[in-house]
Amino acid sequence: MLFRLSNVWKSYGGTEILKGVSFQVNPNEKVGLVGRNGAGKTTVFRMITGQEAPDEGDVIKMNGLKLGLLDQHVDFGNAETVHTAALSAFKEIHDMEAEMRALEKVMETDHSEAVLHKYADLQTAFEHADGFSYAARAESVLLGMGFPREMWEHDVRKLSGGQKNRLGMVRLLLSSADVMLLDEPTNHLDVDAVEWLEEFLKEYDRTYVVISHDRYFLDRTTNRVIEMDRGQAVTYKGNYSTYLEERELRREQQLREYENQQAMIAKTEDFIRRNLEGQKTKQAKSRRTLLARMERIEAVHSEKSGGNFGLRQVERTGNNVLTAEDLTIGYETRVLGHKINFSLHRGDALGVIGGNGTGKTTLLKTLLGNIRELEGKLHWGTKTNIGYYSQNLEGLEPRNEVIQELRRVAPMADNNTLRGFLAKFLFMGEDVFKPVSALSGGEKGRLALAKLIYSQKNVLVLDEPTNHLDIPAREALESALEEYDGTIIVVSHDRFFLDKIATQMLSFESDGRVLDFAGNYTEFHDWKAAAQATGVSSPSGVSSPQASKGSETHHPSLTTDHLSKNQRNQLEKRIKQIESEIPTLEAKAADLTKQMSDPKVASDYARLAEVTNKLTETESRIKSLYEEWESAASELG
Numbered sequence: 001m002l003f004r005l006s007n008v009w010k011s012y013g014g015t016e017i018l019k020g021v022s023f024q025v026n027p028n029e030k031v032g033l034v035g036r037n038g039a040g041k042t043t044v045f046r047m048i049t050g051q052e053a054p055d056e057g058d059v060i061k062m063n064g065l066k067l068g069l070l071d072q073h074v075d076f077g078n079a080e081t082v083h084t085a086a087l088s089a090f091k092e093i094h095d096m097e098a099e100m101r102a103l104e105k106v107m108e109t110d111h112s113e114a115v116l117h118k119y120a121d122l123q124t125a126f127e128h129a130d131g132f133s134y135a136a137r138a139e140s141v142l143l144g145m146g147f148p149r150e151m152w153e154h155d156v157r158k159l160s161g162g163q164k165n166r167l168g169m170v171r172l173l174l175s176s177a178d179v180m181l182l183d184e185p186t187n188h189l190d191v192d193a194v195e196w197l198e199e200f201l202k203e204y205d206r207t208y209v210v211i212s213h214d215r216y217f218l219d220r221t222t223n224r225v226i227e228m229d230r231g232q233a234v235t236y237k238g239n240y241s242t243y244l245e246e247r248e249l250r251r252e253q254q255l256r257e258y259e260n261q262q263a264m265i266a267k268t269e270d271f272i273r274r275n276l277e278g279q280k281t282k283q284a285k286s287r288r289t290l291l292a293r294m295e296r297i298e299a300v301h302s303e304k305s306g307g308n309f310g311l312r313q314v315e316r317t318g319n320n321v322l323t324a325e326d327l328t329i330g331y332e333t334r335v336l337g338h339k340i341n342f343s344l345h346r347g348d349a350l351g352v353i354g355g356n357g358t359g360k361t362t363l364l365k366t367l368l369g370n371i372r373e374l375e376g377k378l379h380w381g382t383k384t385n386i387g388y389y390s391q392n393l394e395g396l397e398p399r400n401e402v403i404q405e406l407r408r409v410a411p412m413a414d415n416n417t418l419r420g421f422l423a424k425f426l427f428m429g430e431d432v433f434k435p436v437s438a439l440s441g442g443e444k445g446r447l448a449l450a451k452l453i454y455s456q457k458n459v460l461v462l463d464e465p466t467n468h469l470d471i472p473a474r475e476a477l478e479s480a481l482e483e484y485d486g487t488i489i490v491v492s493h494d495r496f497f498l499d500k501i502a503t504q505m506l507s508f509e510s511d512g513r514v515l516d517f518a519g520n521y522t523e524f525h526d527w528k529a530a531a532q533a534t535g536v537s538s539p540s541g542v543s544s545p546q547a548s549k550g551s552e553t554h555h556p557s558l559t560t561d562h563l564s565k566n567q568r569n570q571l572e573k574r575i576k577q578i579e580s581e582i583p584t585l586e587a588k589a590a591d592l593t594k595q596m597s598d599p600k601v602a603s604d605y606a607r608l609a610e611v612t613n614k615l616t617e618t619e620s621r622i623k624s625l626y627e628e629w630e631s632a633a634s635e636l637g
Helices: 041-049 082-107 113-128 134-144 161-173 191-203 215-221 240-275 281-293 360-367 402-407 415-423 429-433 441-454 471-483 495-501 521-534 565-596 605-636
Strands: 003-012 015-025 030-034 056-061 067-069 179-183 207-211 224-229 232-237 320-331 334-345 349-354 375-380 386-389 459-463 487-491 504-508 514-518
Touching: 003 041, 015 041, 015 056, 015 232, 030 041, 030 215, 030 240, 041 056, 041 067, 041 179, 041 207, 082 113, 082 134, 082 161, 134 161, 134 191, 134 565, 134 605, 161 179, 161 191, 191 215, 207 215, 215 240, 215 495, 224 240, 232 240, 240 281, 320 360, 320 487, 334 360, 334 487, 334 504, 334 514, 349 360, 349 495, 360 459, 360 487, 360 504, 386 441, 402 415, 402 429, 402 441, 415 429, 415 441, 441 471, 471 495, 487 495, 495 521, 504 521, 514 521, 565 605
Parallel strands: 030 207, 030 224, 067 179, 179 207, 349 487, 349 504, 386 459, 459 487
Antiparallel strands: 003 015, 003 056, 224 232, 320 334, 320 375, 504 514
């Protein structure tokens, strides 16, 4: 046992959040903590870390338990650069290393048994703490979390909020905590970094508990799910998909047991009514006592609705909805996508993915006509009526009430019709008179979707539509979009959502390519992984010494008269050998760097140390070859 919550109760302002929560987390478990917004997930984390105390019940932790938590406001202490901030996770190793260096100086004059034993003990502890590979581990995780080497010397104070959160995640992953508490760890990560984190956690040999709305991430990283529901905690074995299946089976079983018990209670109560004053009075009283003592099975609660996003019937477009031919997008100062080709037919759903700043939103703006394409052709088909959902929810008027905001797309509708429609989006009773400015992010997201759906557009262009929605609301939106008759173009980082919705993928790659693929996200991911595994590509950054010297040549000149013909031939031969050897070694160095950022290598300290040593040797060899090349070239003039 690492920690246990035992019958924990917690209220805020008279509202009960936790109502007798009990569960235990054990070594090597990988736990997903799920539930609606406000169900108490973050409260549980605060209980575990001691930031909150329970009103009743106990939080019991193993002696000396080391917890790792990513704070919302990350403090890097005295760290000045990205690299030193990452290394700050190893303070204990640094202290051991400093003490070893101090003892080594003492040992120059003091050879006593006590000093030698102390040094030997420190060395053993240092090795046990992986002191010889910690720097390589830090560099591997920095690369995986999207910090290239050229960023390592950047001032941490000048990082953006998202970058600071990612750097905080780097430090947490390196902390060797007994239990990591991960609250929405994918929020500030692009697809590549999320996939790297998934692989790292799959190989991670310790325990973590993760809160996430990213169901695809939960599927790939958890072996147990704890659901927070109506103040209680219910545990399921397996990943997120298994949890969904088991939860449905458990509810069906509970429903059968409840219905059987209710039938028995009704039959027994009828017997008591008919016989309490008759010949079978004794039996009736006995059965009444039985009912009073019976432990009643709780009625099965239908899951609180995530909203009813049922899309209204829309006018049919022509069969060919949109065609892009050799499309180039971006701005005069910067091209973001080149030679983009795809076509959409009625009923298709195009999922658009890619890292931050790669051009996804720029593509949508180009499709909507807000900015012009730089090159190529863009052709919309007949009868298209386009509706746009902005991830920034910029189409909402903050001063309007909720019902007034919906009326902007339905000026002739009466109040009862609008209120009935808003109820599908969980705006009940007086909620419809709330000002937009007072709504939460999730409520604003639902209102923006309500406006879009009521307007009956037959082409939906959606920019991160699940960003502000919790899991039940995402599931309701997925169900509606699966039944939608129109055409969809959606930018999203929610891979579970894209698996449900997309029939075609458009991926903005980090190397500037834009890939078009027929299928959903998982099919695209598997295809891309297979292509990378079998394809041979040139390592980046490999260039010959000649190319790096620009117009310089290596032919003999008047300044080489002091050399004999044989000496010149030998130098020229050696220069050619070096020019042949350096690209091979640089390719090897690039491959070793790539291996260091592989989560499987990063979690295997012995393997990581081996790769790091090879990289150091290779880079040292490259450096000496460049020096030799420059010396030989200078000799030749």
